[in-house]
Amino acid sequence: MSVFKVCACAILCAVFISTVGKDKGKSSYSFAMSALAGIMIMLASLEEALPVISYISDLGVGADLTLYMGILLRSLGAAFICEASAGVCRECGEAELASKVELFCKFEIVALCFPLFKNVLETARSLIG
């Protein structure tokens, strides 16, 4: 039933925002309302994804790939939180700030994957001799 709850919350929020409007003095409510609904839906989607994520990390433990699974999961988490923040910034009308957050997210993911690149290059170097 959680899918119905999520859709009902999103529709309720959208109807409320369109009713209250984005007039002067009420715009803070519409931003806060949509940000709150968005954050709650993201929390609900994390709850749904939790069994899959724990299975993926268990797979890594079983196959001795904990480093790679850790990098994968951390990149996923960084992308998740940066997308949430960029969405909230865009909701406030700060599209430039949102694009800066997304740029930081890209660099963060590259930095998280850096040990992986090093491993691959060193493996290639050892193979070439």
Next chain:
Amino acid sequence: MDVALLIKVIGVALLVTVTHGILSRSGRDDQASLVSVAGALIIFVLLVSKIGDLVGTIRTVFGL
């Protein structure tokens, strides 16, 4: 999925909107602006607590 929180926020926002309308129409603009500021503060406090929840959950789930 905390629907009660969402409905609480909707209730606060509707109440503040109605109070703001009534007060500004009866000429008490300063009280109307105080009410809307108070309502905005309440909603932002709830929002910040939920953002804290989200960040904590992401940290525990993804191991950041």
